[in-house]
Amino acid sequence: MATLAPTTRLSNGVHIPVIGLGTWQAAPGEVQRAVAHAIDVGYRHIDCAAYYRNEAEVGAAIRRKVDDGVVRREELFVTSKLWGTDHRPDRVLAACATSLRNFGLDYLDLYLVHSPMALKVGQEGSDVEVEGATAFDDVDFLETWRSVELCAERGLARSVGVSNFNSRQLDRVLEDGAVPPVVNQVECHAHLNQKRLTAFCADRGVLVTAYSPLASPARPWAAPADPLPLRDPRVAAVAARHGRTPAQVLLRYLIQLGTVPIPKSVSASRIRENFRIFDFQLSAADVAALDGLDCDGRLFVFPE
Numbered sequence: 001m002a003t004l005a006p007t008t009r010l011s012n013g014v015h016i017p018v019i020g021l022g023t024w025q026a027a028p029g030e031v032q033r034a035v036a037h038a039i040d041v042g043y044r045h046i047d048c049a050a051y052y053r054n055e056a057e058v059g060a061a062i063r064r065k066v067d068d069g070v071v072r073r074e075e076l077f078v079t080s081k082l083w084g085t086d087h088r089p090d091r092v093l094a095a096c097a098t099s100l101r102n103f104g105l106d107y108l109d110l111y112l113v114h115s116p117m118a119l120k121v122g123q124e125g126s127d128v129e130v131e132g133a134t135a136f137d138d139v140d141f142l143e144t145w146r147s148v149e150l151c152a153e154r155g156l157a158r159s160v161g162v163s164n165f166n167s168r169q170l171d172r173v174l175e176d177g178a179v180p181p182v183v184n185q186v187e188c189h190a191h192l193n194q195k196r197l198t199a200f201c202a203d204r205g206v207l208v209t210a211y212s213p214l215a216s217p218a219r220p221w222a223a224p225a226d227p228l229p230l231r232d233p234r235v236a237a238v239a240a241r242h243g244r245t246p247a248q249v250l251l252r253y254l255i256q257l258g259t260v261p262i263p264k265s266v267s268a269s270r271i272r273e274n275f276r277i278f279d280f281q282l283s284a285a286d287v288a289a290l291d292g293l294d295c296d297g298r299l300f301v302f303p304e
Protein backbone atom coordinates (compact mmCIF):
# COMPACT_ATOMS: atom_id res chain seq x y z
CA MET A 1 0.00 0.00 0.00
CA ALA A 2 1.37 3.42 -0.96
CA THR A 3 1.81 6.01 1.78
CA LEU A 4 -0.64 8.82 1.12
CA ALA A 5 -0.22 12.57 1.44
CA PRO A 6 -1.93 14.40 4.28
CA THR A 7 -5.13 16.22 3.42
CA THR A 8 -6.46 19.62 4.39
CA ARG A 9 -10.09 20.56 4.92
CA LEU A 10 -11.79 22.95 2.52
CA SER A 11 -14.37 25.42 3.85
CA ASN A 12 -17.20 23.13 2.67
CA GLY A 13 -15.83 20.21 4.72
CA VAL A 14 -14.34 18.31 1.77
CA HIS A 15 -10.75 17.12 2.18
CA ILE A 16 -8.07 17.80 -0.44
CA PRO A 17 -4.65 16.09 -0.53
CA VAL A 18 -1.96 18.71 0.05
CA ILE A 19 -0.05 17.81 -3.12
CA GLY A 20 -1.44 17.17 -6.58
CA LEU A 21 -0.07 16.13 -9.95
CA GLY A 22 -0.17 18.87 -12.62
CA THR A 23 -1.02 17.85 -16.19
CA TRP A 24 -0.48 20.95 -18.35
CA GLN A 25 1.94 20.06 -21.18
CA ALA A 26 1.72 16.38 -20.26
CA ALA A 27 1.39 15.12 -23.79
CA PRO A 28 -0.94 12.48 -25.12
CA GLY A 29 0.98 9.25 -25.02
CA GLU A 30 2.76 10.11 -21.78
CA VAL A 31 0.14 11.56 -19.46
CA GLN A 32 -1.74 8.28 -19.01
CA ARG A 33 1.39 6.53 -17.81
CA ALA A 34 2.30 9.49 -15.60
CA VAL A 35 -1.09 9.57 -13.87
CA ALA A 36 -1.09 5.79 -13.38
CA HIS A 37 2.39 5.95 -11.89
CA ALA A 38 1.42 8.86 -9.65
CA ILE A 39 -1.52 6.90 -8.26
CA ASP A 40 0.79 3.96 -7.56
CA VAL A 41 3.20 6.30 -5.76
CA GLY A 42 0.39 7.67 -3.58
CA TYR A 43 -0.88 10.83 -5.30
CA ARG A 44 -4.63 11.13 -4.90
CA HIS A 45 -5.07 14.63 -6.32
CA ILE A 46 -4.80 15.31 -10.08
CA ASP A 47 -5.01 18.83 -11.51
CA CYS A 48 -6.47 19.01 -15.01
CA ALA A 49 -8.21 21.43 -17.36
CA ALA A 50 -10.20 21.30 -20.56
CA TYR A 51 -7.51 23.60 -21.98
CA TYR A 52 -4.81 20.93 -21.52
CA ARG A 53 -6.62 18.69 -24.04
CA ASN A 54 -5.67 15.49 -22.25
CA GLU A 55 -8.67 14.83 -19.98
CA ALA A 56 -9.52 11.62 -21.84
CA GLU A 57 -6.10 10.12 -21.19
CA VAL A 58 -6.06 11.24 -17.58
CA GLY A 59 -9.51 9.69 -17.18
CA ALA A 60 -8.37 6.44 -18.78
CA ALA A 61 -5.55 6.14 -16.23
CA ILE A 62 -7.90 6.89 -13.34
CA ARG A 63 -10.56 4.44 -14.46
CA ARG A 64 -7.99 1.72 -15.00
CA LYS A 65 -6.64 2.16 -11.46
CA VAL A 66 -10.19 2.10 -10.06
CA ASP A 67 -11.10 -1.00 -12.12
CA ASP A 68 -7.91 -2.74 -10.97
CA GLY A 69 -8.83 -2.06 -7.34
CA VAL A 70 -5.72 0.07 -6.68
CA VAL A 71 -7.84 3.00 -5.55
CA ARG A 72 -11.51 3.83 -5.08
CA ARG A 73 -12.95 6.77 -7.01
CA GLU A 74 -13.96 8.49 -3.76
CA GLU A 75 -10.32 8.42 -2.59
CA LEU A 76 -9.27 10.56 -5.55
CA PHE A 77 -9.50 14.33 -5.91
CA VAL A 78 -9.88 15.30 -9.58
CA THR A 79 -9.91 18.96 -10.58
CA SER A 80 -10.79 20.42 -13.95
CA LYS A 81 -11.28 23.96 -15.19
CA LEU A 82 -13.68 25.97 -17.31
CA TRP A 83 -11.78 27.46 -20.24
CA GLY A 84 -12.32 31.08 -21.33
CA THR A 85 -14.31 30.27 -24.48
CA ASP A 86 -16.93 28.60 -22.27
CA HIS A 87 -16.77 31.41 -19.73
CA ARG A 88 -20.35 32.59 -20.24
CA PRO A 89 -23.43 31.53 -18.32
CA ASP A 90 -25.09 29.50 -21.06
CA ARG A 91 -22.01 27.34 -21.75
CA VAL A 92 -20.82 26.32 -18.29
CA LEU A 93 -23.00 23.26 -17.62
CA ALA A 94 -22.27 21.85 -21.08
CA ALA A 95 -18.53 22.50 -20.67
CA CYS A 96 -18.48 20.73 -17.32
CA ALA A 97 -20.46 17.82 -18.78
CA THR A 98 -17.99 17.62 -21.68
CA SER A 99 -15.07 17.42 -19.25
CA LEU A 100 -16.85 14.63 -17.35
CA ARG A 101 -17.47 12.79 -20.62
CA ASN A 102 -13.81 13.22 -21.57
CA PHE A 103 -12.68 11.74 -18.26
CA GLY A 104 -15.38 9.07 -18.22
CA LEU A 105 -16.24 10.14 -14.66
CA ASP A 106 -19.56 10.88 -12.94
CA TYR A 107 -18.40 13.88 -10.99
CA LEU A 108 -15.43 16.19 -10.50
CA ASP A 109 -14.07 16.90 -7.05
CA LEU A 110 -13.36 20.50 -7.97
CA TYR A 111 -14.35 22.66 -10.93
CA LEU A 112 -12.50 25.97 -11.28
CA VAL A 113 -13.14 29.02 -13.42
CA HIS A 114 -9.76 28.99 -15.18
CA SER A 115 -9.40 32.76 -15.27
CA PRO A 116 -11.56 35.79 -14.52
CA MET A 117 -11.45 36.78 -18.20
CA ALA A 118 -13.67 35.26 -20.87
CA LEU A 119 -12.25 34.67 -24.34
CA LYS A 120 -13.88 35.31 -27.66
CA VAL A 121 -15.00 32.16 -29.41
CA GLY A 122 -13.49 31.42 -32.80
CA GLN A 123 -14.33 28.72 -35.29
CA GLU A 124 -14.77 25.26 -33.74
CA GLY A 125 -14.99 26.78 -30.28
CA SER A 126 -11.31 27.74 -30.12
CA ASP A 127 -9.82 31.00 -28.82
CA VAL A 128 -9.34 33.78 -31.36
CA GLU A 129 -6.35 36.06 -31.62
CA VAL A 130 -6.35 39.70 -32.67
CA GLU A 131 -2.98 40.94 -33.91
CA GLY A 132 -1.22 38.01 -32.26
CA ALA A 133 -2.84 38.51 -28.84
CA THR A 134 -5.60 36.47 -27.24
CA ALA A 135 -8.98 38.18 -27.76
CA PHE A 136 -10.79 38.64 -24.48
CA ASP A 137 -14.54 38.94 -24.22
CA ASP A 138 -16.64 41.16 -22.02
CA VAL A 139 -18.41 38.70 -19.71
CA ASP A 140 -18.76 39.46 -16.01
CA PHE A 141 -17.39 36.50 -14.06
CA LEU A 142 -20.27 36.88 -11.58
CA GLU A 143 -22.66 35.87 -14.35
CA THR A 144 -20.51 32.85 -15.17
CA TRP A 145 -20.20 32.00 -11.47
CA ARG A 146 -23.99 31.54 -11.15
CA SER A 147 -23.75 28.70 -13.65
CA VAL A 148 -20.68 27.27 -11.94
CA GLU A 149 -22.80 27.10 -8.79
CA LEU A 150 -25.30 25.00 -10.74
CA CYS A 151 -22.50 22.49 -11.44
CA ALA A 152 -22.19 22.06 -7.67
CA GLU A 153 -25.94 22.04 -7.04
CA ARG A 154 -26.52 19.40 -9.72
CA GLY A 155 -23.71 17.16 -8.50
CA LEU A 156 -21.37 17.56 -11.47
CA ALA A 157 -18.72 18.94 -9.12
CA ARG A 158 -18.41 18.39 -5.37
CA SER A 159 -16.64 21.73 -4.90
CA VAL A 160 -16.19 24.83 -7.02
CA GLY A 161 -13.56 27.53 -7.08
CA VAL A 162 -11.61 30.01 -9.13
CA SER A 163 -8.16 30.41 -10.61
CA ASN A 164 -6.05 33.47 -11.37
CA PHE A 165 -8.39 35.71 -9.37
CA ASN A 166 -6.91 38.67 -7.53
CA SER A 167 -8.18 39.77 -4.13
CA ARG A 168 -10.77 42.22 -5.49
CA GLN A 169 -12.13 39.70 -7.96
CA LEU A 170 -12.30 37.03 -5.27
CA ASP A 171 -14.16 39.37 -2.90
CA ARG A 172 -16.76 40.11 -5.58
CA VAL A 173 -17.51 36.40 -5.90
CA LEU A 174 -17.56 35.91 -2.14
CA GLU A 175 -19.91 38.85 -1.64
CA ASP A 176 -22.24 38.13 -4.52
CA GLY A 177 -22.24 34.37 -4.96
CA ALA A 178 -24.57 31.91 -3.26
CA VAL A 179 -21.92 29.16 -3.15
CA PRO A 180 -18.51 30.45 -2.02
CA PRO A 181 -15.41 29.36 -3.96
CA VAL A 182 -13.33 27.04 -1.78
CA VAL A 183 -10.10 27.33 -3.77
CA ASN A 184 -8.20 30.02 -5.65
CA GLN A 185 -5.52 28.40 -7.83
CA VAL A 186 -2.78 30.91 -8.58
CA GLU A 187 0.83 31.04 -9.70
CA CYS A 188 2.90 30.45 -6.58
CA HIS A 189 6.56 29.50 -6.21
CA ALA A 190 9.69 30.77 -4.49
CA HIS A 191 9.95 33.78 -6.83
CA LEU A 192 6.31 34.74 -6.17
CA ASN A 193 5.40 33.23 -2.84
CA GLN A 194 1.96 34.89 -2.64
CA LYS A 195 2.06 35.27 1.15
CA ARG A 196 -0.25 38.29 1.06
CA LEU A 197 -2.84 36.68 -1.22
CA THR A 198 -2.65 33.40 0.73
CA ALA A 199 -3.37 35.25 4.00
CA PHE A 200 -6.20 37.20 2.33
CA CYS A 201 -7.70 33.93 1.04
CA ALA A 202 -7.25 32.14 4.37
CA ASP A 203 -9.15 34.95 6.14
CA ARG A 204 -12.06 34.18 3.83
CA GLY A 205 -11.86 30.39 4.06
CA VAL A 206 -10.35 30.01 0.58
CA LEU A 207 -7.43 27.64 0.06
CA VAL A 208 -4.65 28.59 -2.37
CA THR A 209 -3.44 25.86 -4.69
CA ALA A 210 0.00 26.72 -6.02
CA TYR A 211 0.45 26.34 -9.76
CA SER A 212 3.87 26.27 -11.40
CA PRO A 213 5.36 25.46 -7.97
CA LEU A 214 8.78 24.82 -9.52
CA ALA A 215 8.46 28.06 -11.54
CA SER A 216 7.45 26.12 -14.64
CA PRO A 217 10.86 25.48 -16.18
CA ALA A 218 9.30 24.15 -19.42
CA ARG A 219 6.81 26.94 -20.04
CA PRO A 220 6.86 28.08 -23.66
CA TRP A 221 8.44 31.47 -22.99
CA ALA A 222 11.72 32.64 -21.49
CA ALA A 223 12.37 33.07 -17.79
CA PRO A 224 12.35 36.73 -16.74
CA ALA A 225 14.28 36.03 -13.57
CA ASP A 226 17.27 33.71 -13.38
CA PRO A 227 18.47 31.53 -11.86
CA LEU A 228 15.33 29.48 -11.67
CA PRO A 229 14.56 28.44 -8.09
CA LEU A 230 15.50 24.87 -9.08
CA ARG A 231 19.04 26.09 -9.83
CA ASP A 232 19.36 28.73 -7.13
CA PRO A 233 22.35 28.19 -4.79
CA ARG A 234 20.26 29.31 -1.79
CA VAL A 235 17.82 26.48 -2.47
CA ALA A 236 20.71 24.07 -3.03
CA ALA A 237 22.11 25.03 0.39
CA VAL A 238 18.83 24.22 2.16
CA ALA A 239 18.52 21.01 0.15
CA ALA A 240 22.04 19.93 1.11
CA ARG A 241 21.28 20.53 4.82
CA HIS A 242 18.35 18.13 4.61
CA GLY A 243 19.81 15.66 2.12
CA ARG A 244 16.99 16.51 -0.29
CA THR A 245 16.67 17.77 -3.85
CA PRO A 246 15.91 21.41 -4.70
CA ALA A 247 12.47 20.41 -6.00
CA GLN A 248 11.61 18.69 -2.71
CA VAL A 249 12.65 21.77 -0.75
CA LEU A 250 10.65 24.12 -3.00
CA LEU A 251 7.51 21.98 -2.70
CA ARG A 252 7.90 21.50 1.05
CA TYR A 253 8.29 25.29 1.40
CA LEU A 254 4.97 25.89 -0.36
CA ILE A 255 3.21 23.37 1.88
CA GLN A 256 4.65 25.03 5.00
CA LEU A 257 3.32 28.36 3.65
CA GLY A 258 -0.15 26.80 3.72
CA THR A 259 -0.61 26.28 -0.01
CA VAL A 260 -1.20 23.08 -1.98
CA PRO A 261 1.39 22.67 -4.77
CA ILE A 262 0.51 20.79 -7.97
CA PRO A 263 3.87 20.04 -9.66
CA LYS A 264 3.68 18.62 -13.16
CA SER A 265 5.91 15.75 -14.19
CA VAL A 266 5.75 12.91 -16.66
CA SER A 267 9.00 11.39 -15.43
CA ALA A 268 8.53 8.39 -13.11
CA SER A 269 11.50 9.34 -10.94
CA ARG A 270 10.49 13.01 -10.62
CA ILE A 271 6.86 12.09 -9.87
CA ARG A 272 8.18 10.00 -6.99
CA GLU A 273 10.74 12.62 -5.91
CA ASN A 274 8.10 15.37 -5.76
CA PHE A 275 5.89 13.24 -3.53
CA ARG A 276 8.58 12.40 -0.96
CA ILE A 277 8.23 15.58 1.05
CA PHE A 278 6.29 14.46 4.08
CA ASP A 279 9.15 12.98 6.11
CA PHE A 280 11.12 16.17 6.72
CA GLN A 281 10.42 19.71 7.85
CA LEU A 282 12.03 23.04 7.03
CA SER A 283 13.15 25.08 10.02
CA ALA A 284 12.14 28.71 10.52
CA ALA A 285 15.65 29.66 9.32
CA ASP A 286 15.22 27.56 6.15
CA VAL A 287 11.87 29.20 5.47
CA ALA A 288 13.39 32.65 6.02
CA ALA A 289 16.19 31.82 3.56
CA LEU A 290 13.65 30.70 0.96
CA ASP A 291 11.51 33.79 1.61
CA GLY A 292 14.58 35.70 0.38
CA LEU A 293 14.02 34.38 -3.16
CA ASP A 294 10.72 36.23 -3.53
CA CYS A 295 11.16 38.88 -6.24
CA ASP A 296 7.63 39.41 -7.56
CA GLY A 297 8.77 37.06 -10.33
CA ARG A 298 5.43 36.53 -12.02
CA LEU A 299 5.61 34.27 -15.07
CA PHE A 300 1.94 34.32 -16.11
CA VAL A 301 1.01 37.93 -16.70
CA PHE A 302 -2.60 38.95 -17.22
CA PRO A 303 -2.55 42.70 -17.91
CA GLU A 304 -6.26 42.57 -18.75
Ligand SMILES: NC(=O)C1=CN([C@@H]2O[C@H](COP(=O)(O)OP(=O)(O)OC[C@H]3O[C@@H](n4cnc5c(N)ncnc54)[C@H](OP(=O)(O)O)[C@@H]3O)[C@@H](O)[C@H]2O)C=CC1
Pocket residue numbers: 021022023024025047048114163164185186210211212213214215216217218219230247248262263264265266267270271273274300
Ligand atom coordinates in the same frame (compact mmCIF):
# COMPACT_ATOMS: atom_id res chain seq x y z
N1 LIG B 1 -4.61 27.58 -13.34
C1 LIG B 1 -3.71 27.96 -14.22
O1 LIG B 1 -3.85 28.98 -14.90
C2 LIG B 1 -2.46 27.16 -14.36
C3 LIG B 1 -2.40 25.91 -13.78
N2 LIG B 1 -1.27 25.16 -13.91
C4 LIG B 1 -1.27 23.82 -13.28
O2 LIG B 1 -0.11 23.70 -12.45
C5 LIG B 1 0.66 22.58 -12.86
C6 LIG B 1 2.14 22.80 -12.59
O3 LIG B 1 2.62 23.95 -13.22
P1 LIG B 1 3.64 23.91 -14.45
O4 LIG B 1 3.54 25.23 -15.13
O5 LIG B 1 3.39 22.70 -15.22
O6 LIG B 1 5.08 23.91 -13.81
P2 LIG B 1 5.89 23.20 -12.63
O7 LIG B 1 6.44 24.29 -11.81
O8 LIG B 1 5.10 22.13 -12.01
O9 LIG B 1 7.10 22.58 -13.45
C7 LIG B 1 6.90 21.48 -14.32
C8 LIG B 1 8.21 21.27 -15.08
O10 LIG B 1 9.25 20.94 -14.17
C9 LIG B 1 9.80 19.69 -14.48
N3 LIG B 1 9.98 18.97 -13.21
C10 LIG B 1 9.03 18.35 -12.47
N4 LIG B 1 9.55 17.85 -11.35
C11 LIG B 1 10.87 18.15 -11.36
C12 LIG B 1 11.93 17.89 -10.48
N5 LIG B 1 11.75 17.19 -9.36
N6 LIG B 1 13.17 18.36 -10.83
C13 LIG B 1 13.36 19.06 -11.96
N7 LIG B 1 12.38 19.32 -12.84
C14 LIG B 1 11.14 18.88 -12.55
C15 LIG B 1 8.80 18.99 -15.38
O11 LIG B 1 9.43 18.16 -16.32
P3 LIG B 1 9.09 16.57 -16.45
O12 LIG B 1 7.63 16.46 -16.75
O13 LIG B 1 9.95 16.13 -17.59
O14 LIG B 1 9.47 15.96 -15.13
C16 LIG B 1 8.16 20.17 -16.09
O15 LIG B 1 8.93 20.54 -17.20
C17 LIG B 1 0.30 22.47 -14.35
O16 LIG B 1 0.71 21.24 -14.91
C18 LIG B 1 -1.18 22.69 -14.30
O17 LIG B 1 -1.82 21.51 -13.83
C19 LIG B 1 -0.15 25.66 -14.54
C20 LIG B 1 -0.16 26.90 -15.13
C21 LIG B 1 -1.34 27.75 -15.10
Ligand SMILES: O=C1CO[C@H](CO)[C@@H](O)[C@@H]1O
Pocket residue numbers: 024049051114
Ligand atom coordinates in the same frame (compact mmCIF):
# COMPACT_ATOMS: atom_id res chain seq x y z
O1 LIG C 1 -3.35 26.65 -17.15
C1 LIG C 1 -2.76 27.29 -18.00
C2 LIG C 1 -1.54 26.81 -18.64
O2 LIG C 1 -0.78 27.77 -19.28
C3 LIG C 1 -1.46 28.72 -20.04
C4 LIG C 1 -0.49 29.60 -20.77
O3 LIG C 1 -0.11 29.04 -21.99
C5 LIG C 1 -2.33 29.48 -19.15
O4 LIG C 1 -3.01 30.45 -19.86
C6 LIG C 1 -3.30 28.59 -18.47
O5 LIG C 1 -3.90 29.27 -17.45
